[in-house]
Amino acid sequence: EVVLTQSPGTLSLSPGEGATLSCRASQSVSDSYLAWYRQKPGQAPRLLIYGASTRATGIPDRFSGWGTGTDFTLTISRLEPEDFAVYYCQQYGSSPLTFGGGTKVEVK
Amino acid sequence: QVQLQESGPGLVKPSETLSLTCGVSGYSMTDGYYWGWIRQPPGKGPEWIGSVYHNGNTYYNPSLKGRVMISVDTSKNQFSLRLSSVTAADTAVYYCARHPHNEIRGVVKIYWFDPWGQGTLVTVSS
Numbered sequence: 196e197v198v199l200t201q202s203p204g205t206l207s208l209s210p211g212e213g214a215t216l217s218c219r220a221s222q223s224v225s226d227s228y229l230a231w232y233r234q235k236p237g238q239a240p241r242l243l244i245y246g247a248s249t250r251a252t253g254i255p256d257r258f259s260g261w262g263t264g265t266d267f268t269l270t271i272s273r274l275e276p277e278d279f280a281v282y283y284c285q286q287y288g289s290s291p292l293t294f295g296g297g298t299k300v301e302v303k
Numbered sequence: 304q305v306q307l308q309e310s311g312p313g314l315v316k317p318s319e320t321l322s323l324t325c326g327v328s329g330y331s332m333t334d335g336y337y338w339g340w341i342r343q344p345p346g347k348g349p350e351w352i353g354s355v356y357h358n359g360n361t362y363y364n365p366s367l368k369g370r371v372m373i374s375v376d377t378s379k380n381q382f383s384l385r386l387s388s389v390t391a392a393d394t395a396v397y398y399c400a401r402h403p404h405n406e407i408r409g410v411v412k413i414y415w416f417d418p419w420g421q422g423t424l425v426t427v428s429s
Contacts, residue, residue, distance in 0.1 A: 230415035239398055
């Protein structure tokens with residue numbers, strides 16, 4: 196199975212700053228079949244990005260994703276209060292579908 | 304808009320079977336999409352359990368070693384999860400979700416999850 200490793204484990208930033216989150220796959224993710232989710236405390240994950248770079252419906256343009264092969268990145272240009280949460284990547288290029296361990300973005 | 308709601312016991316004894324149901328509203332399951340179960344142990348990342356189509360076609364995560372069964376009841380617009388021989392390692396928040404798919408040269412590819420239900424905590428303990 197494809198193992199996804201997210202880094203850093205925790206990112207300490209201030210509102211208004213930019214964030215860069217990494218997701219590295221143990222083998223190439225076919226067709227850039229990678230999604231990103233944001234999970235606020237006590238809530239279910241919410242889809243942000245699919246196809247490595249396509250924003251889901253209703254997701255603001257401060258979120259952007261890119262990458263191919265084994266290296267993928269989620270960038271948040273200006274952190275809003277609701278963006279302090281845990282972020283997960285998920286690959287769907289091969290079965291079983293797998294998720295990364297998450298990156299927590301916390302208030303500095 | 305589509306909404307999903309998990310229901311079932313919050314406490315299951317070791318070696319018994321965990322049973323959950325996901326009710327779907329605002330969308331007919333027969334109109335397409337796969338429907339999946341995902342779980343998330345406390346403090347960890349999510350784990351895909353398996354997915355079902357309205358015709359009963361299923362895909363499972365091999366890590367669950369044949370303990371899982373997912374079924375669909377289109378008359379009630381809901382789908383269900385059964386996980387047998389549970390242990391403490393099965394303690395988690397269980398989510399249901401909808402996900403798109405595509406069929407390429409006869410091979411079904413299931414994709415991302417959107418939306419998700421709110422989740423339900425299932426604890427395995429005697």
